[in-house]
Amino acid sequence: MDAVSLLRGEVAALAQSNARLEASQQEIHRRLDVIDTGLAPLPDLLPYQEAILTKTLEGDYATHEWLKALAPVLDRIVEQSAEDRESIGMLHQDVIRVREIAGAGQKGTAEVALGLEVIAGRLEEAASAARKERKAGFTTTAELIGYTRAAALGHRGPLPVHVEDNPMLERFILAQPADLTSDERALVDWRTAATAASTADLITILEKQQTPSPTDTPQARLLRYRLAAITRAKIEERGAKPPARPTTTRATDRSAATSFERSLELAELWRNGESTELYAEPELAGAIDLFDALESGLEPTASDAVQPELSAFHREIAKRLELGERPTLDESGPAARLDRANTVEPSKDR
Numbered sequence: 001m002d003a004v005s006l007l008r009g010e011v012a013a014l015a016q017s018n019a020r021l022e023a024s025q026q027e028i029h030r031r032l033d034v035i036d037t038g039l040a041p042l043p044d045l046l047p048y049q050e051a052i053l054t055k056t057l058e059g060d061y062a063t064h065e066w067l068k069a070l071a072p073v074l075d076r077i078v079e080q081s082a083e084d085r086e087s088i089g090m091l092h093q094d095v096i097r098v099r100e101i102a103g104a105g106q107k108g109t110a111e112v113a114l115g116l117e118v119i120a121g122r123l124e125e126a127a128s129a130a131r132k133e134r135k136a137g138f139t140t141t142a143e144l145i146g147y148t149r150a151a152a153l154g155h156r157g158p159l160p161v162h163v164e165d166n167p168m169l170e171r172f173i174l175a176q177p178a179d180l181t182s183d184e185r186a187l188v189d190w191r192t193a194a195t196a197a198s199t200a201d202l203i204t205i206l207e208k209q210q211t212p213s214p215t216d217t218p219q220a221r222l223l224r225y226r227l228a229a230i231t232r233a234k235i236e237e238r239g240a241k242p243p244a245r246p247t248t249t250r251a252t253d254r255s256a257a258t259s260f261e262r263s264l265e266l267a268e269l270w271r272n273g274e275s276t277e278l279y280a281e282p283e284l285a286g287a288i289d290l291f292d293a294l295e296s297g298l299e300p301t302a303s304d305a306v307q308p309e310l311s312a313f314h315r316e317i318a319k320r321l322e323l324g325e326r327p328t329l330d331e332s333g334p335a336a337r338l339d340r341a342n343t344v345e346p347s348k349d350r
Helices: 001-041 042-056 061-100 104-152 167-174 185-195 199-209 218-237 256-271 276-280 283-298 306-324
Strands: none
Touching: 001 042, 104 167, 167 218, 167 306, 185 218, 185 276, 199 276, 218 283, 218 306, 256 283, 256 306, 276 283
């Protein structure tokens, strides 16, 4: 009788564990159903988005070019949704495998319950990441639609950096036409420098411009490929064949060692002074703007001597570049607030 009572207790404990296991499985199935319900309509959104855009902006050639650019973005969102569905399916297979070993006894049941908790956590993380990524993708698409409509109505303006630098638009950044009309200082200086450079030098510079930098910012990355587009146009204008376009704008190696080497390279280029390579480097555009601002604030004199403060500022920028900083004109650091009330005419020393 004692043995029977003990056996009944073991059976009751096992039944209770199985009940908790079944409850956990039902909760996972419920979450899977909710996620599947949310993912199902995504492929159907594409034709509606295209129809809305077509009706809103019908008849304008530039607008249709924008629509062609937006369509792959929407396709990418749908592809990401399909990838999310595959990940969720793999998690569902994990649940099935756990269920198959559910009869291994009390110890096995405890291991199953722990496994289910891990799977549930992975499932929740995957669903949360998928929701955030889809939300960001649709937000970017909506902003593009808004700017497209504004441009079609004559209200032209640059895209925000966070929109233009979105990875979904990377291939359009790489294939953009050369901007030969902008009055932006970096573009004007580079158009002038590129015109005076030899074709061989331009080919070498373009290869470097098209190499992603491990220390760039979104602003520097966008400027890099605007400068590269001008370089490519100059090479083609002379009847030469430019290097092939890269496949990405982002550096794969952003380690501390690689970034340090890049900072030393930029500092050395800055110390060498004014050159074609200097104006071709987007990460030095902010430093050039700072130097020009200080130089233009000095009062002209008959002397050609270099102002001591100007030389000191040049050395200070080189040190900051070595440390990984990328000074710009809109910063509020001490180097940007040097006294500009000097009375000597300096020569450029970049």
